[in-house]
Amino acid sequence: MITGDSKKAIVISIDAMGGDYAPDCTIEGIDIFAKSHKDVSFKVFGDESLILPLLEKYPYAKKSVKEIIHTDSYVKSDEKPSVAVRSGRKSSMGLAINSVKQGVADACVSAGNTGALMAMSKLSLRMLSGISRPAIVSVVPSRNGRFVMLDLGANIESDAADLARFAVMGKIYCQAMLRVENPTVGLLNIGSEDIKGRDEVKEAARILKGNPEEINFHGFIEGNEIGQGVVDVVVTDGFSGNIALKTMEGTAKMIAGSIKDGFKKSWLAKIGFLFLLPMLKEFKKKYDPRIHNGAMFIGLDGISIKSHGNADGFAFSKAIEAANNLVKHDIKRKIKESVENYHILSELL
């Protein structure tokens, strides 16, 4: 079995058929990633007749793809997770996940249907012992850098014990992805005082305060603090987390749209726009969501990475990079050890 040991060569399985621009962008993504990572090899799952010509186009991908596992079947973007679980085992997504389960790959990456990927990953990889629910976790840009946020929608409700485990997993994810040694952890709430908020959030705060050596707990944070980079890890239930993340995206889009409308309206603004181009480029780069592409279903006994469905080649390469980081960091083992050894978690059911 392949372990996360960084001395061994890393193998990543790719669902070549998932996403809006598959398989072109999935193969291009491998190519971009492989250019600077010669030590990683790939198993690619999907339609061989489409994949082979693409490998001729992308020489780095061709070099690093060690195996194409052909399948005609793939999970549709609007397929119900329950249907995918029943009939998707032979699909490119199902086979890619299974390769992780079998231990012939260290991680899998798919830009396909989120619900199906989560359901199939859960069923195939199972939970890590000590974890009752997985969470969706990702890196998010803030004003002064980046932070980690979870759960982004794996669960619609979470109790205090779930939130405490999310905090521990989020800490380790942050260490792996952002190289922050002792990340600060904040619980999303609707007030900063101890007495405010939902019971499960208050109880989770009590647990997380229990051992500062295990969790560098900041306390509650509010919605307006998320983007300010107040903490390295934001912990919340999947309902609020999904709403907060999407609200951030929507607000950024709303403002960008308003600015664009303004540029269009006046000649003066158009001239100003020319002077601003270098700054706007830098700005766009900083907040480019493609850089942070790749969310993990954390808590599973295997690394399954979800890429945005509309990812281009560059964005998909970033999801592969996330998978590679997490394997190298041996995240599975680190989560397992923390869940087993952290005193703050030992009292939880």
Place this chain on the structure above:
Amino acid sequence: MITGDSKKAIVISIDAMGGDYAPDCTIEGIDIFAKSHKDVSFKVFGDESLILPLLEKYPYAKKSVKEIIHTDSYVKSDEKPSVAVRSGRKSSMGLAINSVKQGVADACVSAGNTGALMAMSKLSLRMLSGISRPAIVSVVPSRNGRFVMLDLGANIESDAADLARFAVMGKIYCQAMLRVENPTVGLLNIGSEDIKGRDEVKEAARILKGNPEEINFHGFIEGNEIGQGVVDVVVTDGFSGNIALKTMEGTAKMIAGSIKDGFKKSWLAKIGFLFLLPMLKEFKKKYDPRIHNGAMFIGLDGISIKSHGNADGFAFSKAIEAANNLVKHDIKRKIKESVENYHILSELL
């Protein structure tokens, strides 16, 4: 008793001592509002020795303030709601609320402690019959206009019946504040499909679908759609609503901050900035949060308006304007009639 009938003169009670810049900004706010609303008169509650000199400074305020009710006591910004309820009856906030209860004023406005204002308003004004929980409702700017959102944090949890009542109250609030005849109503959720989300949200959707003539129900909306102006009224529980609203504020601040940082960094950008000034001014005006100042504790048997704590005179005048609009629109009677007559609500406990 004073009714909301627009033919009668409207009386608004002001907690002159609430907020970061009280009483200067509360009196200035009255002055700004009174300049264009000669038909509204005010009762002002607070320290007479501070208020009287301010009235000399603000002639329109002086003209429209019919009574100063002196009190030394006021609710501190960090006072616990439970303490305020017990000992704040003689405070400027408590007396202002009570004047609405007594029927000697049509509405009250305070920029003081939110928790205290809500607790005291609830206790004094009581719920409208048929409403089990009040909600905090406000107007929020979107890309193409404005919309109404509730609950913004009055409750930490809400069941399907609460959400359905919020939808009805939100509709009427929208009619009063935005003059939209038949507002579209959306339920905030983490997916647009029927099967997604929390049980109470799904059940609320089922109720709201029940009668298109009563509620123009759009269906679920997601976080990224909030700022796009997809619906006129966004309905959600107070936990998610508070997080979504504050996340919008925080994201806008984050982007504005990044743009400012960019202007500072380069000379080219500084030149561009000069060309953009007219556009940025317009932009700032459009998203100026002061314009939308004034949230209502909707569902109470009386109009109690909360102004932002750091409101300046202009912002406070907008909270007074909100109170005036709601009185003129006779919102209390309209909510009462809807709650009693709407078929979709008749099945609810």
